[in-house]
Amino acid sequence: MDKKKKIIISATIIIGILISVLFLVKNMSVETLSKYGSRGNEVTQIQTKLKRWGYYKGNVDGIYGSQTVEAVKYFQRKNGLTVDGIAGPNTLKAMGIYNSSSGSSSSSNVSNSNNLNLLSRLIYGEARGEPYTGQVAVGAVVLNRVKSSSFPNTVSGVIYQSGAFDVVSDGQINLTPNSTAKKAAQDALNGWDPSYGAIYYFNPSTATNKWIWSRPMTITIGKHRFCK
Secondary structure (H helix, E strand, O other): OOHHHHHHHHHHHHHHHHHHHHHHHHHHHHOOOEOOOOEOHHHHHHHHHHHHOOOOOOOOOOEOOHHHHHHHHHHHHHOOOOOOOOEOHHHHHHHOOOOOOOOOOOOHHHOOHHHHHHHHHHHHHHHOOOOHHHHHHHHHHHHHHHHOOOOOOOHHHHHOOOOOOHHHHOOHHHOOOOHHHHHHHHHHHOOOOOOOOOOEEEOOOOOOOHHHHOOOEEEEEOOEEEEO
């Protein structure tokens, strides 16, 4: 075997080994999860979000103890997830937490500060006074429409689509959002979707449109019924 062939074979083997290592590393990182005894930044994020949403009453210390386990179970139970107290991929996604290997939770057209501000104003106008989860769900509806081929593919396009939201026509979209609306918008942009994929919502007490009543319901939060 000549020298050139040996080099080609060696290079092929090295490339194969590198691909295998990268594959293993990727799959290991995807399967990472937080559970009892875990420590670190991800645990801090979990505790911070659960405390904000009222599931967790303990200290935000980055230590996954028994209180964090129970808070995670509570969150899982309320959001239709497997109740095991472990913050695995599905639970983290429901919380809007993504590790570096899983990629961004939303595309570039729904992640900049202008979209955050506009979505905050929409949530404030449409859902102030609603439960916090309901405010996040309203934001999620906007983002679900962005992803749908039936609607404009930008946040501003969805919000300002003719007849889409009453707050645009009555001017409430121009009100200054409070901190709660801003947090709800950020959580929606981070990937939390309490609406379960809804692209519509309405108030059953005031809705007169017969068509909206025909849409399959996903969940009711506060005064709003969310549907597809």
